[in-house]
Amino acid sequence: xxxxxxxxxxxxxxxxxxxxxxxxxxxxxxxxxxxxxxxxxxxxxxxxxxxxxxxxxxxxxxxxxxxxxxxxxxxxxxxxxxxxxxxxxxxxxxxxxxxxxxxxxxxxxxxxxxxxxxxxxxxxxxxxxxxxxxxxxxxxxxxxxxxxxxxxxxxxxxxxxxxxxxxxxxxxxxxxxxxxxxxxxxxxxxxxxxxxxxxxxxxxxxxxxxxxxxxxxxxxxxxxxxxxxxxxxxxxxxxxxxxxxxxxxxxxxxxxxxxxxxxxxxxxxxxxxxxxxxxxxxxxxxxxxxxxxxxxxx
Amino acid sequence: xxxxxxxxxxxxxxxxxxxxxxxxxxxxxxxxxxxxxxxxxxxxxxxxxxxxxxxxxxxxxxxxxxxxxxxxxxxxxxxxxxxxxxxxxxxxxxxxxxxxxxxxxxxxxxxxxxxxxxxxxxxxxxxxxxxxxxxxxxxxxxxxxxxxxxxxxxxxxxxxxxxxxxxxxxxxxxxxxxxxxxxxxxxxx
Numbered sequence: 001x002x003x004x005x006x007x008x009x010x011x012x013x014x015x016x017x018x019x020x021x022x023x024x025x026x027x028x029x030x031x032x033x034x035x036x037x038x039x040x041x042x043x044x045x046x047x048x049x050x051x052x053x054x055x056x057x058x059x060x061x062x063x064x065x066x067x068x069x070x071x072x073x074x075x076x077x078x079x080x081x082x083x084x085x086x087x088x089x090x091x092x093x094x095x096x097x098x099x100x101x102x103x104x105x106x107x108x109x110x111x112x113x114x115x116x117x118x119x120x121x122x123x124x125x126x127x128x129x130x131x132x133x134x135x136x137x138x139x140x141x142x143x144x145x146x147x148x149x150x151x152x153x154x155x156x157x158x159x160x161x162x163x164x165x166x167x168x169x170x171x172x173x174x175x176x177x178x179x180x181x182x183x184x185x186x187x188x189x190x191x192x193x194x195x196x197x198x199x200x201x202x203x204x205x206x207x208x209x210x211x212x213x214x215x216x217x218x219x220x221x222x223x224x225x226x227x228x229x230x231x232x233x234x235x236x237x238x239x240x241x242x243x244x245x246x247x248x249x250x251x252x253x254x255x256x257x258x259x260x261x262x263x264x265x266x267x268x269x270x271x272x273x274x275x276x277x278x279x280x281x282x283x284x285x286x287x288x289x290x291x292x293x294x295x296x297x298x
Numbered sequence: 299x300x301x302x303x304x305x306x307x308x309x310x311x312x313x314x315x316x317x318x319x320x321x322x323x324x325x326x327x328x329x330x331x332x333x334x335x336x337x338x339x340x341x342x343x344x345x346x347x348x349x350x351x352x353x354x355x356x357x358x359x360x361x362x363x364x365x366x367x368x369x370x371x372x373x374x375x376x377x378x379x380x381x382x383x384x385x386x387x388x389x390x391x392x393x394x395x396x397x398x399x400x401x402x403x404x405x406x407x408x409x410x411x412x413x414x415x416x417x418x419x420x421x422x423x424x425x426x427x428x429x430x431x432x433x434x435x436x437x438x439x440x441x442x443x444x445x446x447x448x449x450x451x452x453x454x455x456x457x458x459x460x461x462x463x464x465x466x467x468x469x470x471x472x473x474x475x476x477x478x479x480x481x482x483x484x485x486x487x
Contacts, residue, residue, distance in 0.1 A: 004450060006413040016432045016471050020343050020376070023307040042352060044307060044345040079389075079403060080345055081433065103409035103433070126410050260306050260352055261328060264444045 005098060009126030014148035014289060017081065017104065018212035021045055021149075021235055025216040026214070028052050028239045030070070032077035038242070041120045041252035045081040047237070048074040053110045053157030054240035054249030054279065057291070061110045068100055075101065083130070084194030088297045089115025089140050090277070091124075098127040103147070105129050107142075109296035110239070119297065132216065134167045134294060136174035140297075141202070141212055144196040152233070152296040154217015157240050159281040161218040161227065163294060168215060178204040179212070217294070219244070220259030220278045222271055227286050229262035244279035251275050299482065302336040306352040308344015308377060312470035313368070316478045317379040338371040338486040341378030341467050345433070349377055350392035352400065359392060366396050370484035371461040373478075380435050387438060389430040397459045398441040403434045405453070419448045419456060421484075422476040429455070429467035436466050449484035461485055 007013075024044025029035040030051060038046050039279040046115060050066040051059065063084050075082045081103035086093035089108055097105050107120050109132055122129040123146035131142035132153035147258045152171070154164030174193075181189055181204060190200040192224035216237035224234045236259050238252075245251045254271045289295070301312045301317050305326035314324045318342070325375075327333060339362070353359050365371060374382045381393045385400040406412070406426035409432070419428040429450070437454035441448060455466040456477075463485045469477040 004415045004417065006412065006415045008413045010414055010469060012430055013414055013432060016411055016430055017412065018470060019309045019312065019344065019471065022309060022311070022344070023305070024345060024348055034315060039347060044348045052478045075408075080347060081409065090472055098410065101408045164484065193325075257352070257355065258347065261356075 004129045014128035015211055018149035021081070021261060022148050022212055025236045025238060025252075025259050027242055028085065028237075029074060029243070034243055034248075035074045035078045035082075037249055038252060039078045039080050039251060041273040042256035043080060043085055043252065044235070046074065046078060047083045047085065047106065047239075048102075049085055049149050052240040052243060053293070054159070054244050055157075056110060057157040057293075065090070065097065065111070068096065071097070071100055072101060085111055086120070087111040088113035089118055089120060091120045094120055094125060094129075094195070098125055107131050109153055109293045117220055124249060130214070132294070132297070133171065135170045135193075136178075136203070136253070137195045138194065138298070139171055139209060139213075140195035143209070143217055144199055148212065149212050149214065151214040151237055154215070154219075155284055155287070156217045156293050157245070157282075158218050158253070158284065158287070159220040159241060159279040160284060161224045162214050163282060164217045164219065164228060165231065167217075168228065168233055168258060171213070172232050175203055175207055175209070188220070219255075220281065222254045222268060223273075224239070225255045225258045226268055228261035229259060235259065241279055245277060246277070247276035251278070258267040299323065299337045299486075300325060300335060301482075302339045304339065304341045304349070304350065305339065305437040305467055306344075307348045308342045308354075309468065309470055310342045313340045313342050313375075316475055317472050317482075320475055320482055328356070330357050333361055333365060333395060336365070338373070338482070339365070341372065341374040341381050341469065343376035343378065346377035346380040346393070347391050349381060352441075354392045359394065363393055363396070366394070366462075369461060372396070372463070372483070373481040373485070374462075374464045375468055375470060376432065376434060376466060379437070379466055382436070382462055382464055385482060397444060397457070397462050399437050399444050399457065401435045402438050403420050403435050404433050405438075406434050408432055409433055415450065417448055417450055417455070418479075422480060427469065427474055427476060428472050430471045431455075431467050434466045458485065
């Protein structure tokens, strides 16, 4: 042993992995073969699950954490980070994922919540968490609970990016507004948003979230990915968009390139060619309110 | 002084902030044309397989090797260290292969084993640096010409070969600018 003491699972280390994922694409995969396709296409991480959101939506019923065997096989198949989803409030699923060695846990509205009041106490874990949000208050509540990375909720499994756009515009708009709020009004702003006061003070001063903020929910094309990046996201999650399209390899590679060259329309035009058909899309108004995944959690 | 920061993927923004505080200008590099006129180059942390693929796809590998051969100073952290090594254990991934050493990826383990520690680096003075290791690699072997600047638990985590400097950890995630200053003032001078 060295005489230098190492500290594991610190806030810096948790937040730091998300910093390293920035500008990259995290892809949902359900098999080791898909994980290899994702890695080969340049994914910066994969999300291991049993079914992609579009299939979860189609199947209905209760969606749970994936079988640990699936996650283990995917971890064995690739060298990039492997994330996995736990149900909102299900801290035992999270304990299991931590014991398996998952690199990040997504406390996710894609799965069926087990607790209608409380999210997981994420500070209690050494493994870092990512959580979804629709607005700044929700983002700061999750960060307050210990999430080291934030993503938009969007509307998963739809191939329709409209909700993700709404959510990032909401978060960034509220951040801009807070910067112009005098200090004596910030307590009241915190109360209205339902957000921790110390975090409200912090983001009002810095104008940005204290953790990395990715786009998720409905991204299906390279142009969708570049749109979310230009709107101000730090990186991209693609759920059903890759393996529900008819040419996953080409599409995965193109979305990776689009996330890097998001500001270069000539490159985007080139990489958007000949990708085959995108996943079938779903109009949000066609989804019954009780089927909307983004309304899970608070 | 103009320092390019490879901005294909990863923590390039943090390097720009650190370099900015050191008082040097920076430029994001995503395409070969953006390499011209640089005085030095930083390759940040991120996912090395992603970076390697994008470097190959967008034609950056050969131009960077070219300017490196002409004496361009390069500083690589974490994934950047992997990109600079001549050999990567158990891997055929695309990289620059500029420094005479072998590295192992994810050598300290998965994320649950990521850690921070106070690391003494004699070149930076008596005060240790707070080193953040995230799914970090380390250097398993160095050949002649590579100077070891720091080791953690007998594993080499910081090294220099002429105008190339590498760290397995992330100085860009801390407020400590000494390694960036060392690069600008001693390595790239």
